[in-house]
Amino acid sequence: MDDGYGQDGRQDFIRGAKDIAKVVKKQAGKKVGRSVDKMADEYTKRSYKRFEEEDEDDDYPVQQSQDGDGYYRNDSRANDDEGGHSDSTEGHDEDDEIYEGEYQGIPRAESGKTGPVDGMAPQAQIRDLAQFEAERRKDQEELAQQYETILQECGHGKFQWTLYFVLGLALMADGVEIFVVGFVLPSAEKDMCLSEESKGMLGLIVYLGMMVGAFLWGGLADRIGRRQTLLISLSINSVFAFFSSFVQGYSSFLLCRLLSGVGIGGSIPIVFSYYSEFLAQEKRGEHLSWLCMFWMIGGIYASAMAWAIIPHYGWSFQMGSAYQFHSWRVFVLVCAFPSVAAISALTTMPESPRFFLENGKHDEAWMILKQVHDTNMRAKGYPERVFSVTTIKTVKQMDELVDMGEGTAWHQRWRMKLADLFNQVWSNFLAIFSPEYRRTTLMMMAVWFSMSFSYYGLTVWFPDMIKYLQKQEYSSRTKVFIKEKVEHVTFNFTLENQVHRNGEYFNNKFMNLKMKSMVFEDSLFEECYFEDITSSNTFFKNCTFIATLFYNTDLFKYRLINSKLVNSTFLHNKEGCMLSDFSDENSAYMIYFVSFLGTLAVLPGNIVSALLMDKIGRLRMLAGSSVISCVSCFFLSFGNSESAMIALLCLFGGISIASWNALDVLTVELYPSDKRCTAFGFLNALCKLAAVLGISIFTSFVGITKAVPILFASGALAAGSFLAFKLPETRGQVLQ
Numbered sequence: 176m177d178d179g180y181g182q183d184g185r186q187d188f189i190r191g192a193k194d195i196a197k198v199v200k201k202q203a204g205k206k207v208g209r210s211v212d213k214m215a216d217e218y219t220k221r222s223y224k225r226f227e228e229e230d231e232d233d234d235y236p237v238q239q240s241q242d243g244d245g246y247y248r249n250d251s252r253a254n255d256d257e258g259g260h261s262d263s264t265e266g267h268d269e270d271d272e273i274y275e276g277e278y279q280g281i282p283r284a285e286s287g288k289t290g291p292v293d294g295m296a297p298q299a300q301i302r303d304l305a306q307f308e309a310e311r312r313k314d315q316e317e318l319a320q321q322y323e324t325i326l327q328e329c330g331h332g333k334f335q336w337t338l339y340f341v342l343g344l345a346l347m348a349d350g351v352e353i354f355v356v357g358f359v360l361p362s363a364e365k366d367m368c369l370s371e372e373s374k375g376m377l378g379l380i381v382y383l384g385m386m387v388g389a390f391l392w393g394g395l396a397d398r399i400g401r402r403q404t405l406l407i408s409l410s411i412n413s414v415f416a417f418f419s420s421f422v423q424g425y426s427s428f429l430l431c432r433l434l435s436g437v438g439i440g441g442s443i444p445i446v447f448s449y450y451s452e453f454l455a456q457e458k459r460g461e462h463l464s465w466l467c468m469f470w471m472i473g474g475i476y477a478s479a480m481a482w483a484i485i486p487h488y489g490w491s492f493q494m495g496s497a498y499q500f501h502s503w504r505v506f507v508l509v510c511a512f513p514s515v516a517a518i519s520a521l522t523t524m525p526e527s528p529r530f531f532l533e534n535g536k537h538d539e540a541w542m543i544l545k546q547v548h549d550t551n552m553r554a555k556g557y558p559e560r561v562f563s564v565t566t567i568k569t570v571k572q573m574d575e576l577v578d579m580g581e582g583t584a585w586h587q588r589w590r591m592k593l594a595d596l597f598n599q600v601w602s603n604f605l606a607i608f609s610p611e612y613r614r615t616t617l618m619m620m621a622v623w624f625s626m627s628f629s630y631y632g633l634t635v636w637f638p639d640m641i642k643y644l645q646k647q648e649y650s651s652r653t654k655v656f657i658k659e660k661v662e663h664v665t666f667n668f669t670l671e672n673q674v675h676r677n678g679e680y681f682n683n684k685f686m687n688l689k690m691k692s693m694v695f696e697d698s699l700f701e702e703c704y705f706e707d708i709t710s711s712n713t714f715f716k717n718c719t720f721i722a723t724l725f726y727n728t729d730l731f732k733y734r735l736i737n738s739k740l741v742n743s744t745f746l747h748n749k750e751g752c753m754l755s756d757f758s759d760e761n762s763a764y765m766i767y768f769v770s771f772l773g774t775l776a777v778l779p780g781n782i783v784s785a786l787l788m789d790k791i792g793r794l795r796m797l798a799g800s801s802v803i804s805c806v807s808c809f810f811l812s813f814g815n816s817e818s819a820m821i822a823l824l825c826l827f828g829g830i831s832i833a834s835w836n837a838l839d840v841l842t843v844e845l846y847p848s849d850k851r852c853t854a855f856g857f858l859n860a861l862c863k864l865a866a867v868l869g870i871s872i873f874t875s876f877v878g879i880t881k882a883v884p885i886l887f888a889s890g891a892l893a894a895g896s897f898l899a900f901k902l903p904e905t906r907g908q909v910l911q
Contacts, residue, residue, distance in 0.1 A: 315533075318569070333553075344513050345513075347469040357638075366501060381433075385863045386863035386867075387860070388437040389444055390857055391441070393854075398599050405521060408439070409441075409514050411437065413514045448852045450462070451910060456907065460840050464781065468785075476513070478767050480506055484509065533570050535569045607850055619845065622899055628866070629869065636884055643877050652672060656674070658678065660680075666686070671693070679698070680703055685706070693714075698718045701721040701722065708729065715735045731748065773824045779829055780830060793844070794837075794899055798899040801834050807823070808892065845902070
């Protein structure tokens with residue numbers, strides 16, 4: 176029944192109340208704007224309720240209908256001009272009426288309460304923040320207990336294993352990213368003319384990108400969702416990994432690898448948080464440890480692909496001298512496949528229901544949990560079992576939508592939305608340093624830093640030490656020739672690892688050959704002919720060239736150190752990089768092989784940590800593995816050969832992986848769901864920063880001393896194991 180006055184009056188009243196709310200918000204200022212919005216909404220509802228109640232209690236004159244059918248109050252037929260009381264709620268019990276907004280969880284005002292008095296300060300209507308936080312905390316505690324019970328009912332089965340492999344692909348992509356640059360450097364340095372400084376920067380840029388990405392995507396995952404953020408980050412990684420395989424210049428390649436690292440940086444923080452929110456208490460430690468296996472699989476995949484693709488130079492093409500696409504670029508392209516596969520698979524998976532519940536989205540979370548339950552029950556042969564949960568606790572929400580007005584331009588709206596999102600992410604980051612979490616966060620920072628500093632520093636120092644030992648062994652086999660005289664001889668075979676001093680060469684031909692690690696000192700070349708020469712680490716020092724022709728060679732003048740050229744000519748020099756040395760194929764193969772063995776060696780540690788994580792606890796696993804890793808560092812002093820260093824690398828990797836698995840599980844369980852990804856992302860970003868420092872410091876001592884890296888690594892691990900015992904044990908606890 177609509178008498179005209181009720182509907183129009185209702186709309187006019189609501190519009191008027193909103194106008195009042197806008198004025199109050201404007202006068203209150205920006206600092207309390209959001210809270211005033213909330214107060215204004217409550218004011219609107221309560222005042223409207225009061226309006227209805229007062230309207231019913233007023234003593235309106237009772238009029239008799241002209242047709243004698245009965246009595247009615249303020250009949251609309253008699254009051255169309257001035258409006259009247261709405262009887263649109265006729266037939267409804269006032270106590271049972273659902274007012275606007277009640278379905279969103281907004282408490283209904285009691286009939287005995289009245290609206291705010293005119294002139295009252297708006298601050299008097301703002302709910303006390305401490306009280307709100309206490310209520311929110313209580314909701315979170317109740318949700319944690321109920322959520323654990325629901326996961327128990329859903330069981331562990333097909334859904335979790337499907338999600339395991341999907342998220343495993345994302346973690347695999349992270350493992351691949353770590354190895355890509357190291358594998359392509361021996362080949363890429365030829366195409367891009369990379370100096371030692373450029374190679375070092377290219378090696379570190381990936382870690383810097385991952386550091387930025389971990390912090391960025393971790394913070395966003397707590398605000399816009401785990402699944403959505405992971406899809407965005409993996410997409411960025413895939414796009415720029417694809418571009419990096421085609422760009423030609425060093426700067427462009429460096430930028431693409433940086434942005435690719437930024438994308439993949441979100442993988443670890445989000446993957447572990449995402450998966451943990453589908454795991455019941457008794458399964459969490461074990462299955463998060465099994466998930467770590469995919470990082471190892473990523474390293475094995477990268478090593479195998481490098482071994483299979485990069486040495487095949489026939490897999491390349493070029494368009495003149497401006498564009499070259501060699502086999503190492505094919506390898507970079509192939510390394511993007513895990514990320515692309517993860518994106519495709521992730522589109523079939525739902526968002527974390529825990530994230531929805533933390534953000535007040537009950538229905539979406541219920542549907543996902545029902546999907547988990549039904550999928551597992553059907554797979555186990557119990558399709559008739561019904562999901563018995565009807566209502567799930569949701570957490571009270573503090574943030575409100577930003578009122579941007581109808582006339583605001585689209586770019587201003589986006590700017591305001593981004594600013595609001597940034598403020599939310601930043602406030603969430605600051606929250607992990609609040610008094611409640613400060614001690615835990617500082618302790619975790621110390622453990623993450625010490626673990627990363629020693630692990631990444633040593634894992635990069637090992638291969639560099641192996642190359643140094645190889646170089647030392649190679650130098651020990653150098654052949655030295657003194658005062659030799661060679662006339663009318665044609666050299667058309669490889670010259671390698673030789674030193675010639677005070678030699679005389681007359682009318683000799685050097686044709687179609689490679690010179691590797693050749694040094695000519697104080698020698699004379701007269702009427703000689705050099706054609707189609709490819710050289711590496713080859714120099715002519717204090718030599719004299721008389722009537723000598725260089726045709727299609729890479730013996731650039733910088734290789735002629737303090738040498739004299741008399742009537743000598745260079746024709747059609749080879750184009751390319753003017754570097755003093757290139758890594759040969761054997762060295763590249765050794766890099767692939769060592770990385771493959773080092774990655775495969777973590778398999779036993781992964782298995783042991785997965786089986787024991789829920790039995791002995793996270794802290795014992797973390798501290799125990801760190802102590803054993805610390806002890807193993809002292810064996811490095813016995814690594815005086817290539818085989819010994821490889822064995823020590825495998826030993827260290829196999830032991831330390833248990834620490835990483837325990838640290839990942841502990842990080843997930845120490846922080847509540849609304850701060851989990853933020854905290855994990857920040858700690859993982861700190862991890863990458865420690866990796867950069869460790870790599871830079873440890874590699875600077877290669878060939879100088881082994882004592883300093885050993886002391887640094889063992890000291891960091893000892894400190895990490897000591898601090899680990901100060902952390903709270905989370906085994907057997909529900910997910911906060």
